Amino acid sequence: MKTFSQTPVTIPLPQEAHQWAYLFSIKQPSVPLGKQVYLNTLAVYAVYLYLTQQRIETDLEASDSWNPIARSLYNAADLVIPGAGKIECCPVDADATDLELPVMTIGDRIAYVPVMFEESLECVSILGFYSSYDLDLNDPPDEIDFSDTQWQALDRLPQRIEDVAICWRFLTGEDALAQEIRKLAEELTEEDVLLEEVTLQVDRIDHREKPDRKRFAFVNYLKTLQEEEDQSLALKGRGAFGTEMQTASNAAVEERIYDVAKRLFEALKQQKQS
Amino acid sequence: MNQVEPDPWQRLLTELEERYANNDVELDRRFTEKVRAIVNSPIASQRKIKVDQLIAFIYNDRRQLKLYYPHSFAEQPDYEDRLKDYEEILNDTLLKVSEKMPLPVAEGGFMPTGTTATRSLAKWINKKLRLKYAFSDSQKARNQREVSDQEIGSAYEAERQRLQEHPTLAGLDRLIAEGQQDYQARASSLSFQLILQVPNLVMSDSNIRFIQYLRDDPNNILRSRHVRGVETCTYHVLVQKLYLQNPPDTVAAIAYSHNMKPQKLYAHLIRHLYDLIAYLHLEAGVLSPQEVAIVKAAIEQDTDQRLQECQLSKNAPAANAQFLSMRLLSIFRNPPLEWSTILQELRENYHTNVSLDKLQEFWESDCYRYLGKLLTRYLEYNLKA
Numbered sequence: 001m002k003t004f005s006q007t008p009v010t011i012p013l014p015q016e017a018h019q020w021a022y023l024f025s026i027k028q029p030s031v032p033l034g035k036q037v038y039l040n041t042l043a044v045y046a047v048y049l050y051l052t053q054q055r056i057e058t059d060l061e062a063s064d065s066w067n068p069i070a071r072s073l074y075n076a077a078d079l080v081i082p083g084a085g086k087i088e089c090c091p092v093d094a095d096a097t098d099l100e101l102p103v104m105t106i107g108d109r110i111a112y113v114p115v116m117f118e119e120s121l122e123c124v125s126i127l128g129f130y131s132s133y134d135l136d137l138n139d140p141p142d143e144i145d146f147s148d149t150q151w152q153a154l155d156r157l158p159q160r161i162e163d164v165a166i167c168w169r170f171l172t173g174e175d176a177l178a179q180e181i182r183k184l185a186e187e188l189t190e191e192d193v194l195l196e197e198v199t200l201q202v203d204r205i206d207h208r209e210k211p212d213r214k215r216f217a218f219v220n221y222l223k224t225l226q227e228e229e230d231q232s233l234a235l236k237g238r239g240a241f242g243t244e245m246q247t248a249s250n251a252a253v254e255e256r257i258y259d260v261a262k263r264l265f266e267a268l269k270q271q272k273q274s
Numbered sequence: 275m276n277q278v279e280p281d282p283w284q285r286l287l288t289e290l291e292e293r294y295a296n297n298d299v300e301l302d303r304r305f306t307e308k309v310r311a312i313v314n315s316p317i318a319s320q321r322k323i324k325v326d327q328l329i330a331f332i333y334n335d336r337r338q339l340k341l342y343y344p345h346s347f348a349e350q351p352d353y354e355d356r357l358k359d360y361e362e363i364l365n366d367t368l369l370k371v372s373e374k375m376p377l378p379v380a381e382g383g384f385m386p387t388g389t390t391a392t393r394s395l396a397k398w399i400n401k402k403l404r405l406k407y408a409f410s411d412s413q414k415a416r417n418q419r420e421v422s423d424q425e426i427g428s429a430y431e432a433e434r435q436r437l438q439e440h441p442t443l444a445g446l447d448r449l450i451a452e453g454q455q456d457y458q459a460r461a462s463s464l465s466f467q468l469i470l471q472v473p474n475l476v477m478s479d480s481n482i483r484f485i486q487y488l489r490d491d492p493n494n495i496l497r498s499r500h501v502r503g504v505e506t507c508t509y510h511v512l513v514q515k516l517y518l519q520n521p522p523d524t525v526a527a528i529a530y531s532h533n534m535k536p537q538k539l540y541a542h543l544i545r546h547l548y549d550l551i552a553y554l555h556l557e558a559g560v561l562s563p564q565e566v567a568i569v570k571a572a573i574e575q576d577t578d579q580r581l582q583e584c585q586l587s588k589n590a591p592a593a594n595a596q597f598l599s600m601r602l603l604s605i606f607r608n609p610p611l612e613w614s615t616i617l618q619e620l621r622e623n624y625h626t627n628v629s630l631d632k633l634q635e636f637w638e639s640d641c642y643r644y645l646g647k648l649l650t651r652y653l654e655y656n657l658k659a
Contacts, residue, residue, distance in 0.1 A: 034450035
């Protein structure tokens with residue numbers, strides 16, 4: 001393995017982890033797929049144990065990695081953190097030099113956590129984590145080299161999760177601004193609003209952008225949502241807010257959206273400080 | 275001077291006292307009391323009694339704690355045997371729970387997380403129960419399989435056991451290959467087989483009926499839904515192209531033919547279509563009586579409270595997936611309740627005013643999805659050899 005700049009954390013795996021892994025793997029149609037599922041399950045279990053030790057609530061059984069269909073079809077190795085989102089737990093070989101990014105997960109995870117396996121499967125090493133906000137979503141890499149300087153030590157993961165949880169609590173809370181944002185997102189997307197997705201985007205902008213650029217980035221994100229939407233949505237008369245935004249002729253509306261975005265990041269700053 | 279070993283139960287008590295003392299949950303309070311009683315009883319014989327009392331608390335309040343129950347039912351001919359199995363598995367698990375609970379997490383101990391200690395405890399125990407159950411099923415399957423003379427008592431068998439106890443990367447292939455051989459004859463739900471594109475589907479009557487239901491889509495459930503922003507890509511088209519034609523199209527080919535990125539279609543399938551297909555087993559009425567019983571009990575018990583927490587809004591907690599399921603699904607009521615009656619019940623009994631449109635939309639989106647997830651999970655977990 002190429003030198004990994006962070007100190008790994010060794011996690012002994014209990015029999016229970018192997019029993020789940022075995023049960024899931026034998027339901028796969030082939031041995032290679034079974035092996036992949038076995039290692040995915042152990043990786044998820046190791047991260048679950050680590051986060052539990054750190055008193056962070058997780059929900060194994062709500063994770064796709066515990067769902068028979070997602071597990072088989074999409075090589076799912078996620079771990080749900082209630083009230084925050086998902087962590088991707090990625091098994092890597094002892095001689096790996098990079099982490100291959102599962103394409104399906106890009107833009108949809110709080111962080112990627114490489115879990116290293118050696119010959120004995122009685123324990124594993126969690127190498128660190130890579131925050132999803134460090135990925136360029138417009139041109140995501142296929143893999144992240146272990147020499148990349150953005151890898152972070154595992155002991156910072158709880159804080160990373162807490163940052164996202166602050167966003168989540170705010171966006172799902174009763175604050176009038178949060179309600180306004182939810183309404184806005186609902187109007188921009190025809191079906192259910194994926195608040196997890198909005199949360200991750202807000203968190204991403206909050207980390208990546210300079211203070212005076214945050215509101216522009218947020219509005220750009222909303223416009224992207226709008227662009228993905230079927231044009232017929234506007235024609236059907238739904239998403240009035242979005243329609244107004246699309247025409248962009250109404251300065252007052254645009255002003256209002258920027259104002260919402262500005263207040264959002266101010267509110268988040270206050271939440272994080274408190 | 276001898277160093278005194280720290281009391282392992284003290285760790286748990288400290289966690290409970292520091293984090294849950296003021297959460298005003300009666301079960302949490304009683305749980306903490308039981309743990310405190312253990313800590314206050316350092317003499318081994320007394321401590322054993324207190325640990326037993328803690329386990330008795332879990333056993334006696336298992337319903338309130340929402341411990342997993344394997345959905346065995348009185349109408350099943352082997353009900354008594356199943357109940358006996360369950361009691362045995364529950365007792366074994368609780369015995370293990372009493373040993374493991376005070377240990378550090380790394381050694382399999384319990385660490386309460388989240389806002390309610392006993393909910394966290396139930397999740398921790400439920401995982402153990404489900405695992406033990408699933409393993410017992412798997413073992414039964416193995417015992418039922420014809421094991422060749424060569425295999426019995428052979429070095430091969432010893433090696434298999436060694437691999438299960440001390441797995442290695444190099445030994446995984448063999449361990450899994452053998453497990454898959456045990457498993458392959460066991461049928462799983464049709465949606466699972468369809469979605470996974472399992473070759474050589476067993477064409478039972480119910481499977482044929484389900485496939486016909488998907489083709490006909492009599493209630494327009496598949497035809498009326500489409501991928502976000504791509505109205506031509508209805509779920510009916512997707513099901514047809516992915517599962518009902520031979521050979522099936524790939525996800526990427528379908529995505530490109532509708533001018534979208536494969537990633538978008540993949541994400542949509544995961545978030546929406548698979549759960550919906552699983553849910554359609556209920557609409558199509560193709561579940562066996564045993565499966566219906568499993569699903570009914572799973573909805574009624576809602577052990578993880580996922581259905582109850584799937585709510586129309588925070589201000590209308592009564593309008594949740596469990597409430598609606600028990601009124602709208604034909605496995606509970608045939609014919610189902612009228613929407614107007616449901617609205618009236620919500621208004622009069624729960625002081626919840628919601629519009630018909632919103633409630634119907636919620637039922638057909640969130641509730642279908644959650645029910646689909648529940649079906650996938652329970653039908654697979656409860657799979658019998």
